[in-house]
Amino acid sequence: MVLALVGMPGSGKSTVGRQLARKLGVGFVDCDQVIELRIGMAIKDFFASQGEQAFRDIESQVIDDMTRTACGVLATGGGAVLKEANRQLLRERTQVIYLRVQPEEIFRRLKNDQQRPLLQVDDPKLKIQQLFEERDPYYQAAAHFVIETNRPRIPTMVTMIVTQLELAGLLPIETPAT
Known part of the structure; x- marks a missing residue:
């Protein structure tokens, strides 16, 4: 089974994904890292030189x-x-x-991040709000599970995901050792 994490920039996909993979004893792949290996440069630089559509095409292939x-x-x-x-x-x-994750929390997490091409604008807080409003319906449509990630710690989010997968019958339910 492949578990795909989707969400806004700054939602914790890479960080949570690594911890989740470790807990489940499976591999972890970050699409952005694979893309950077394929294009031979940082995504930010590729975005600037080739544009968003070229990036999205490579992202689809990956x-x-x-x-x-x-x-x-x-x-x-x-x-x-x-x-x-x-x-x-x-x-x-x-x-x-x-x-x-709510836009205000995304802004808090990303306000000093200079590597996100779509946030290199005059008003990144407004841009995050606009992106959230545009993308949230797509994330919802794609999702089998929705995990609210506004403030929980990473281990808590991993536990929440594992619990949802267990309740859905996709993972065996872990029983505490006695």
């Missing part, structure tokens, strides 16, 4: 490739769900977990 694996945790890019084809691939081939 999602297609990475969702063919038998098991693991996949952290997608924040805009991965913008394309219908990506949403469909993710829903069909993976269990999609939407790490949902």
